[in-house]
Amino acid sequence: MSDAGASPLVQVRGLKMHFPIYAGIFRRHVGDIKAVDDISLDIRESETLGLVGESGCGKSTAGRAVLRLYDITGGSITVDGTDISDIDKEKLRHLRPKMQMIFQDPQASLNPRMTVAGIIGEPLVEHMSLSRAERLERVYELMDAVGLNRSFANRYPHEFSGGQRQRIGIARALALHPKFIVCDEPIAALDVSIQAQVVNLLEDLQEQFGLTYLFISHDLSMVRHIADRVAVMYLGKIVELAPRDELYGAPLHPYTQALLSAVPEPDPVRESQRKHIILTGDVPSPSNAPVGCNFCTRCPRAEQICHEIEPEFRQVDKGRYTACHFVGDTAIKTAEPTVGETVKP
């Protein structure tokens, strides 16, 4: 699946993460919650891959599985040339500095009983043998990098605002000079006016340190802003993966189309003229996914075939992948970046 050009930093092939369900008198294994079910993707060095989808579709699970925070059910993950899919704990521990994570809820992801210096310094304690003073110096550097006042070092998380807390989380992720960071909805819990601050910071840091992001979010507009390529997930599977402008300009998969259409436009004039695709029904449970195409229960275009055969996730154009029976090689509309022109301020 690798595209020409830079070789991918992260390569995920057929990743599966199933949570077993036990039931009955003897707690037998009766099924699985297929939180992530066979996804493949590449993330190139220094790019941002956006991962979007509705709540519960498996984004966080995918993000955590990629970092091997779970023992995965199947598939392979290669990060920076090392296959980490079933590497042992100790080796994995030594690889941790390369890959880090930023979490959704800045309040929940910081231990309320540790000081900021303690939190940011924790990775340093684990992986570097620095003296106390050196460590503090490094903590201060990191705080500078994320725009936190050094005098905050001895405070506790609850004494900060949401945006500041997220900066602490980012500083912690940066502490070990990682190459790859999974950002699991880093802005979802923040107020609109603060979201922008954090996104800007992430962009600056990427530029400064050449970071690679897997940016998970359900905020499509934010993803459009930050990501280079975007993957859309639905019920444990990736249904579409494409460069940003192509995806937003001309979504191929019916789900992507509906998703984009559902995002309201902050412009009353345009909003009133826009056509909406309203999906009916709810997302099925991942423990009991429909036969055939996962999306068939809600898809406005679903036909018989969709209820029988699972569509293959395949390349339909250069760098564009999708899993839909109706988006054949023939049906490709060439992406026109007409709507999504980039404007530099």
Next chain:
Amino acid sequence: MLNYSIRRLLLAIPTLIAISLIIFLLLDLAPSDPTANLPLTIPPEVREKIRQSLGLGDPIYIRYLLWCKQFFVNEPLNILEQWFGWGSGDRLRVLSWQTRSPVVDLIVERMPQTLWVVGMSYVVGVLIALPIGIISAYRQYSWFDQIGTFVSMVGFSVPTFFTGVLVIVIFSVWLGWFPSIYDTTHQVTDWESFLFQVRQMIMPVAVLALFNAAQISRFMRASMLDNLNQDYVRTARAKGLRERTVVMIHVLRNSLIPVVTVIALGVPQIFGGAIITEQVFKVNGLGQLLIISIQGGDLPTVQTLTFIFAVLIIVFNLVADVLYGILDPRIRYD
């Protein structure tokens, strides 16, 4: 739910077997002796003979297996036979060393007073505790709450052997209102005798109820406090419901969920936990049976009683869980 209950019951079997074995071994190791309470005038040879006649000469595993057989096979068969009237019931039952009579009969005989007094005190305790807990929480930090807290903590911290004697001195000795000694043979046949039953129950029930109410009202209060700030309470108010409806229906039902399980878990204590109060008022229920059996080294009785308590604890644990599941539709055990 059914699956869950069955699973729990199955899991309980090894636990119970382990418990019965542990109790047996412990009791056997304990240096108590069934003949110790006999007068010193009985010479050692006679004591030894008595011991032999109690079966103490056999090795421990034989005695354990014998007990198991008697308890798990013979007793149930006997009960069945009594119900259906077949058979002679002529099996060797678990015999108490002290009274030389079947332990199960002793237990059955003591059940009524235990249930009357201890059970009633539990009911009364719960009935007092719930309103106190509710009002304390609804008016948190009001004088009612402060006094309620104080009283319930005092109730919890003063041993019943003291409160018991205190109420006896006040109400039996000084005022002469209530009998100080519980008449276990009393039969309720008419209004008169019912009044007597009430009079003789008042003091032990009150003493125990105070103790029970103290604990349960604390739980109730905490649980109410948790729920009073929930979003759905605001929803209920926004619907224009009366404050009474909001609190007594919406909040109470939710708050009762954890409390009901606490209450259910307390039930086994009814049977074994009131030892001291039973002693003070001479109610002579199961608790007193247990304590004299322990003191008298009456191994079969202690073994059987403690085992039954263990069964009760396990059963009521299960009941508590099932109640939880029934009361709280969100919980599904499978």
Next chain:
Amino acid sequence: MSEDGAAVLDVKDLRTVFETAQGAIHAVNSVSFDLRPGELLGVVGESGSGKSVTMMSLIGLLGTTAATVDGAHVNFDGMDLLRVTEDELRAVRGAGIGFVFQDPMTSLNPVFTVGFQLMEPLRNHMGMTTREARQRAVELLELVGIADAEKRLSDYPHQFSGGMRQRVMIAMALSCDPKVLIADEPTTALDVTIQAQILELMKELRHKLGMAIVWITHDLGVIAGIADRVMVMYGGQIVELAPVIELFKNPQHPYTRALLQTVPSVRGSRAERLRVIQGQPPILFSPPQRCSYSARCNHAFDRCLAADPARISVGDGHDVACFWDPETGEPR
């Protein structure tokens, strides 16, 4: 302020103060607005700007907390809600003014069936029998688009998905045909596709039932799609109030302008860099004596620090509370 005909809800100079251990918090400061029949008034503002507290103050939902609500008047249906008895106020809640809350997951009582909770206000306010109430409950569920309504009445909230729960909340708020529906961030917790469903539903219902709606949100996109007029709140005050198209086209207050610029869009142009509003929202330990936005405002000048700007009209139904004129870039 009411222009065409009687407003259903007329709020004047509403103030709410919380007593906390740290001191009094002036969460709502002299808020005045009106709501016309059939209108949808959008309320936007960042978190903590006092949106929810304002609305809950109106109908005494802050009751048990240590809050003092005061003001000139809150006229609804011929009464001043600030001066009626608790019983009268209760009759208004649910029956006259319906409320939909933000979090559908926790706003329904988990241990009662949806049917019971739906029928409660019906029996309470409309004096219906259980059978009538049941009938009506089924209608309501059908109205909000829940299939198989009859059967689902006996389900518990946890058996519903988030979107369905929010529909139930809406049905409940609508049950007594209120004149006013206050929806406090009803879609914030939901996914975009579900949000789209709910928005569609609201548009439809509003059409059908013709009631006035107050819609609180901090998503400008939602406002753009649904509101007639928009009220922007900051620091417990209304800083701008305008018809929706006017507001988006011609924002007057620096805060509104900044707000409109911070949000990226899925369509339209993509800015290389997002605009941010620097600084933190204020904590209001005293009533404002200066412009509460002045600390974060790019255009603040000495007058902003000396006095709290009053709300002035700058056009057809367009009010703003600011000393600075964006047209000229000068103080007014």
Next chain:
Amino acid sequence: MTDVTPDSLAAARPPQSQWRNVWDQFKTHRGAVWGMGFFIFVVLAVTLGPYIWTIDAQYIDIRARNSGPTLAHPLGTDQLGRDTLARVLEGGQVSMAVGITAMLLALVLGAAIGVVAGYFKRLDGPLMRLTDLFLALPLLPLLLVIIMLFRDTLRAAFGPETGIFMLIVFVIGITSWMQTARIVRGDVLALKEREFVIASRSIGTPSRRMILRHILPNVLSPITVSATLGIANAIITESALSFLGLGFPSDFPTWGRLLFDSTDYLQQYPERVLWPGLAISLTVLSVNYIGDGLRDALDPRIRGR
């Protein structure tokens, strides 16, 4: 300039340790402060008291027996003429020591088992079965049996008082850890899914340090509450044992024993039950209030505001 932003607010305050915060919050709970004051008073009284009030608790002043409060015996004497004040002080030493040590034992056991069961999935099943087993054992009978069983061995090994002290502490401890273990396990299970624990895992923190650094400090609040309840519970259990004729040698004063001995004299010398009775209930009460205060103080939802 009246509105204050959190920034300037925070800047105005010097960095505080979290214990300082806990203490600040604790101080606002009036009951807890009184409780704490009284508890400290009791601890000081029973530890230092005997140095100030130097009459030996065992000394028999037979001529002064059954005396009411006098200058020589401010709280009166018992039926052998032993000084009640001295006995209450010495009894308090034992009762408090039993309470605190038994609580510590139960706590350490409960917390350790709870944390291990919650954190290591493999051990969860066995440890929880063990907890169930202990929960299902009927307490009082077990207590009685264990005491009868091991009293003599221990007494032989450690002398009558230490031996029985160890035994009682052990018995109370071993029979009261289960609730703590269950609560802690539940909390740990929830904590394990909390993002800061996952965050720490993503850093590569090994289990041992994970537990020490992230898990334990965060289950502190339920543990503290169990601890305060545990002290009260141990004091009460000890007095119940005295009633049943087990527990410490009968000439060895503990509050429970003093109360029990004096109930016989309830009518003749009512003041005699007063002192141990008051000592027990006020101590338990104070400990309960401390627990209440601590729960509030350790709850980040309350403190974090």
Next chain:
Amino acid sequence: AERGSDGEVKIIYWQAPSTMNPYLSGGTKELEAASLVVEPLARYDQDGNMVPWLAESVPTVDNGGVSADLTTINWKLKEGLLWSDGSPVTSADVVFTWKYCADPAGGCAQSEKYNDVTDVKAVDDLTVTVTFGVPKPFPYGPFVGAQAPIIQAAQFADCLGAKAPECTDANFGPMGTGPFRVTEFRPNDVISFEANPNYRDPDKPAFATVTFKGGGDTASAGRSVLETGEFDYAWNMQLAPDVLGAMEAAGKGTVVSAFGTLVERIMINLTDPSPALGDARSTKAHPHPFLSDPAVRQALSMAIDRALLVEIGYGAAGKPSCNVLPAPAIYKSTANDGCLVQDIEGAKKLLDDAGWVPGGDGIRAKDGVRLSILYQTSTNAVRQDFQALIKQWWSEIGVETELRNIDASVFFGGDPGSPDTFQKFFADVEMYANNFDGTDPEAYMANWECKQAPTPETQWQGNNMPRYCSEEYDALVAKMAQTGKLEERAELAKAMNDKLMQEYIMLPLVDRGRVSAHSNTLGGVVLNVWDSELWNVADWYRTKTQ
């Protein structure tokens, strides 16, 4: 009075009877409860005199009832005796009673009573002959006293030997000849009786029913009789004298007491209990390092103020005692009464003279042996008070004491596995009370024969706790066994008592009486320490004055 005319009488025993069969439990509470129903051939009255009960008369050598060689005794039943079910009492029942208790598999608690009985024969319907294997100067063991009542052969026929415990119905409701019969028996709780319709005296008993409640504690039992008046009779009021006095002052009841042979005493270990000795601990192989010195033992005795002990612990229910054999009157020695007065100075001087001089810590020592005593007893409030007092007195004469109290069930339990039994005596001194049944001290005094000393070889069985061993004493015991004449027997018993006392083998403290309480409306109570307290319950009545 007419039978049953006085309604109900309520008796409370703070220990509850567990069975109604006196042969299956030797406990006082069981014996006394049973004594309402089953009766012996003869029993003792309040003065310790033997009175015929179911028998016509008491057989003696003089009246020919006892054979000259002292090996047989002939009992003749009264005529016309009926069991409560109406069937006649015959000599077959008497024979059966012996068979029942003599069956080795039955675990009879009273088999001591039937020691040396080789045969019991029914001569005719009303006459039985008991034959002993050895001459019995005192042949009144079998069928005499509350411990050996006659049970009905018909009822217990299937309950011999190993089956004895299984006959629950019979054990709980034995047929009897006594004034009452059981209507309901709740083990360890309450027994209901009603008047026996076939009782031999048609006017008795005066009470129609008896409620016999058990359980609780002494104080509450006393309270219920003396203060609230709920009960008519309370047994064994062993309460501190001031508590009891205060209760009696309430005016509802009366405390009665009487003295028997029960003596609270300190036993002195003449052998070395040091743990270092291992198996030879507390055996004759090693004499005690300092208690083998009579001067020390005497000093210990002199330091004790017995009168004060009585005052503190027993009040009217106790007398200071200097004899281990305090009663009946003809056995009571007066030779040792000097011990009644405490003499601390004398004790000190005695020790000084014997070379035990105080060391730096005030504890006396000689040749490196310190007078440091481990003093054990059972757990019991009064005993612990005694321990505390005596410890203080001993410390005044320079003797150090460590106290230890052991749960009664262990202390008296006789478990050879436990180190804490009173028989093992792994301490320097120990305190307990003992007495003997009936009025004849022969067996009791034989307790201190040399061969009675508990040793590992005998599984620590035996009653000679001090491990006293004196040929002279053993000779006295042997002589008594041969002597039939009462006066001579009395002299021998006194001699033995004096010998024990003067060698300070044991230090008697208190002659403990029985104390009971009865309500002021209950008449006819005659406290009897030689037999069941309820021996004359048939004569009890309600006083009409109150």
